[in-house]
Amino acid sequence: MVDNTLAVLPLLKEKVEDGYITLTAAQTVARQSSTTLASVESLAMQHSILPLRYKRNGLKPAEQLKLFSSTIAIIGCGGLGGRSAEILCRTGIGHLILSDPDFFSESNLNRQLFCTPASLGQPKVSILGRELLQINPALSTDLHHHHFDISSITGADIVIDALDSTGARKELAALCHKRNIPLVHGAVKGWYGQLGVESRSNSIINSLYQRPGKSTATPRVFPMTVALIAAMQATEACKLILDTGSVLNDGWLQCDLYNGDFEAIKQE
Amino acid sequence: MRVQVKLFAFFREGRFIKEERELPEGCTVGEVVDALHIDREEVGVLMLNSRHCQFDTNLHGGDIIAIFPVIGGG
Numbered sequence A: 001m002v003d004n005t006l007a008v009l010p011l012l013k014e015k016v017e018d019g020y021i022t023l024t025a026a027q028t029v030a031r032q033s034s035t036t037l038a039s040v041e042s043l044a045m046q047h048s049i050l051p052l053r054y055k056r057n058g059l060k061p062a063e064q065l066k067l068f069s070s071t072i073a074i075i076g077c078g079g080l081g082g083r084s085a086e087i088l089c090r091t092g093i094g095h096l097i098l099s100d101p102d103f104f105s106e107s108n109l110n111r112q113l114f115c116t117p118a119s120l121g122q123p124k125v126s127i128l129g130r131e132l133l134q135i136n137p138a139l140s141t142d143l144h145h146h147h148f149d150i151s152s153i154t155g156a157d158i159v160i161d162a163l164d165s166t167g168a169r170k171e172l173a174a175l176c177h178k179r180n181i182p183l184v185h186g187a188v189k190g191w192y193g194q195l196g197v198e199s200r201s202n203s204i205i206n207s208l209y210q211r212p213g214k215s216t217a218t219p220r221v222f223p224m225t226v227a228l229i230a231a232m233q234a235t236e237a238c239k240l241i242l243d244t245g246s247v248l249n250d251g252w253l254q255c256d257l258y259n260g261d262f263e264a265i266k267q268e
Numbered sequence B: 001m002r003v004q005v006k007l008f009a010f011f012r013e014g015r016f017i018k019e020e021r022e023l024p025e026g027c028t029v030g031e032v033v034d035a036l037h038i039d040r041e042e043v044g045v046l047m048l049n050s051r052h053c054q055f056d057t058n059l060h061g062g063d064i065i066a067i068f069p070v071i072g073g074g
Helices: A005-014 A023-032 A037-046 A052-057 A061-068 A079-091 A124-135 A166-179 A204-208 A223-241 B029-035
Strands: A071-075 A095-099 A140-144 A158-161 A183-189 A192-198 A251-256 A261-266 B002-007 B018-022 B043-048 B064-069
Touching: A005 A023, A005 A037, A023 A037, A037 A061, A061 A223, A071 A079, A079 A095, A079 A124, A079 A158, A079 A183, A079 A223, A095 A124, A124 A140, A158 A166, A158 A223, A166 A183, A166 A204, A183 A204, A183 A223, A192 A204, A192 A223, A204 A251, A204 B043, A223 A251, B029 B043, B029 B064
Parallel strands: A071 A095, A071 A158, A095 A140, A158 A183, B002 B064
Antiparallel strands: A183 A192, A192 A251, A251 A261, B002 B018, B043 B064
């Protein structure tokens, strides 16, 4: 938050055009006032001025401010995590906590955002954090290059499950229940995906993973399925923040891209 | 008795999405899974008329069963 609001606001208002402020103008104001870009943009939205980058979101400044004031923890920064992080960054979430112990490898190239020949061998969280700041310099991130723990979700309004193992998912769901943070679950295999919102009133992780299940060493993961499920996870996270309600809070959604079939499964 | 069977995700491959099946009285959900050559270890969720059920749950005429595989990739 800007403590020298009185000094910054006139500078800001000078540069507003048609209710919007450009990135360059906001950066100039931040420099002139020795404050951060995030503080300037936050102050702008508090005064119904939108950073120009959000113009086409079509949200009200108050809604955009709500997103910007929110923290989302993304657990797993592979296919689902990388995509949902990029979408949330562009949508205007202000703070992202990214956790993943892994490094990019060649078999990630088919689906993982920012995995390129140049980033192979690099920690996924470092590359993702760096690229997100290129997209939106007002974003702030916490990077956890290790297996998630309670610190990975502390302070989060919403947690995104972008993991790839049953044991880890159950562990994460237990942590989220403990802190009473909604968990947006997503998982993929080949042409198929599923997602839902895990909460105290909708315990889907224990339902979906109630049996030990057969583990496949190298499951098929298509980029289009990953992109779809990640986009839907980002959507549900934003809807939770904006209080628009969700159709996925009493069950989950099954997505079949091969047959073009989507079905909401209700749990009684 | 007639029962409706719904399959999800890759269980549909080489099988069907939804089918009415004629089954002997007293048949269990597990027997339907086996008859479809679905590996029980790949089954994640079994639902009978929108409620979770088990392999040994008995079926009745008019029931709808849904069989979901475990999907765990990210």
